[in-house]
Amino acid sequence: MKAKIDRTYEGSFHIVGGDFSRAGEASTELKSILLNVGIDEDTVRRVAIATFEAEMNIMIYATAGILRYTISPDEIRVVAEDMGPGIEDIELAMQEGYSTAPDWVREMGWGAGMGLPNMKKNSDVFRIESVVGEGTTVEMTIRLKDC
Ligand SMILES: Nc1ncnc2c1ncn2[C@@H]1O[C@H](COP(=O)(O)OP(=O)(O)O)[C@@H](O)[C@H]1O
Ligand SMILES: [Mg+2]
Numbered sequence: 001m002k003a004k005i006d007r008t009y010e011g012s013f014h015i016v017g018g019d020f021s022r023a024g025e026a027s028t029e030l031k032s033i034l035l036n037v038g039i040d041e042d043t044v045r046r047v048a049i050a051t052f053e054a055e056m057n058i059m060i061y062a063t064a065g066i067l068r069y070t071i072s073p074d075e076i077r078v079v080a081e082d083m084g085p086g087i088e089d090i091e092l093a094m095q096e097g098y099s100t101a102p103d104w105v106r107e108m109g110w111g112a113g114m115g116l117p118n119m120k121k122n123s124d125v126f127r128i129e130s131v132v133g134e135g136t137t138v139e140m141t142i143r144l145k146d147c
Contacts, residue, residue, distance in 0.1 A: 004038050005144065009071040015058045017084065020108065023059060026067050027052035030078075037071060043142060046122040047076050050140050053115035054080035060105055061085065062135065075124075076142045086132040094120070094128075 011033070013026035031048040035041075051067065058065035062084025070077045087093045094116050101111025116138075120126040125141040 005071060005073045008073075009033070009037060010069065012066055012068040013055075015055055015062075015065045015067060015082075017059060017061070017063045017065075017082075020059060023056065024052055026055045030067075030069055033069075034071065034076070039071070039076070040145060043076070043145060047078065047142050050119045050122040050142070051078050051080075053119050054078065054138050054140070056110060057115055057136075057138075058082045058084070060101060060110065065135075074144055076144070078140045078142075079137065080140075081135065081137045083135045086134055086136055087128075087130040088132055090128055090130060 011030075013029065015026060016022070027048050030051055031044055034044045034047060039047075051069075055067060058067070058080060062082035065080060065082030065084070068079045068081075092098055095113070096117045097113040099111045099113035101113075105111045116128070119138060119140060122142070123140040124143045125139075127139040128136065130136040
């Protein structure tokens, strides 16, 4: 038996680049939705970490983006799509500790270069696509555990 998810829930959040007053809003909201529908805490934690990192990357690097989620009986899917500069070398960006975050972002406590690696680590399926000058799309799937 999977977690008692009997239907599909979908929703989305708009994220505006540079609007740090709303940092973590989308991932916090998604976290409470997941807890409300009865997803186990370990899964919620993984989704929350991955979503927070995706949300912050849109805020830090992109102009704007949308974060869509689907909660279904078997899995949770989060797709973060942005309009922004894109990533030239995805393999390099995926490396632990690699960051182009400017100093003022680091002063706020972000920019450790662990966001993309942690998104991948916390997902069962992780995909990233990017077009330089257009934007980046990250797709993360977290399978629901048997309970
Ligand atoms: N949505 C994005 N748009 C453009 N560049 C991005 C995006 N996400 C990540 N990057 C690039 O990949 C690098 C690594 O990202 P990440 O692992 O989250 O670390 P950090 O955000 O701490 O720098 C970033 O410094 C940036 O150069
Ligand atoms: Mg990051």
